[in-house]
Amino acid sequence: MYYPYARVHTMEMKDLDEMLDMTGYIEEGTVTQRFIPMMVPPEYSNLLNLEMGTPIIMVECTIRDMVGQLVAIAKMYHNPKEKIIEMTL
Template sequence: MAAPRYLEIKKRIMKEIEGKPVSTPIASERELAVQFDASRMTVRKALNELVEEGYLYRNKNKGTFVAERSLHKKNTAADSFLKKEETNHKLLYFNVKEIPDAAKRLNLPADELILRAVRLTLNDERPVTIEEIFLPYKSVDYNEMNEINTILDMNPYIQNGRLTQRFIPMLIPSQYSNLLEVKMGTPIIMVDSIIYDPAGNPVALVNLYHNPREKIIEITS
């Protein structure tokens, strides 16, 4: 299917406002509809998304304006999973066994087999995060078992599903101190995440141990 009209309009408006000073007014919805030869509702859909994402803001009865660029919405907690440019993963360890605690949190019987993987995320050679990933073994596609990185790619799940994250303060676990190059006794944040499918069934459990020097958790909403 061709890309929807409103997405094209959205892109063109984004290009249009790029570099404009904060609070610059943009054309009214009716004008934009004429410019783009689209209905006002379609233009509104594009504008609504741009407002939602923090590129624009509205002022009722007055107009729509360019917002501060640094305030584009960002939830870097979810970004933890997303692969950036200079970021790569190094698998440290994985096995399959019963892990009752993890099974419980995945709504599974305690004796269910769990795939546990531990990997290190590096950004430009510097250690950023240790990830402990717990997956129900039965959900793993056997054809992919030789390509463990495909299995551990959480993006597809997060796209359509939902994410609950708990931020836990702790001292760095001793076994990760060297790997993250963080001194023993340093306070860190461990992000305890459960990924759900749209219906609310748990799909994966992930614990992220962040190196506070390299990974600042910042959320803009």
């Protein structure tokens, strides 16, 4: 998870749960998700318990507030054998 420095500087760092709760931003702002098929990066193969060369899906989420300012960027790596990504529009 990436937060712009200016936004983190103004947040209450002592309440990490509140800082990581994106519900309000998602309901009132926008979330853009990009689904990128790739091979597991070497630095994540052990963490994901996958062999090198295993295909995975990287999901990049960009969260913006009501005026369009960046709130956070998150990158998630999913093993398609362990977790199915399903979208309903």
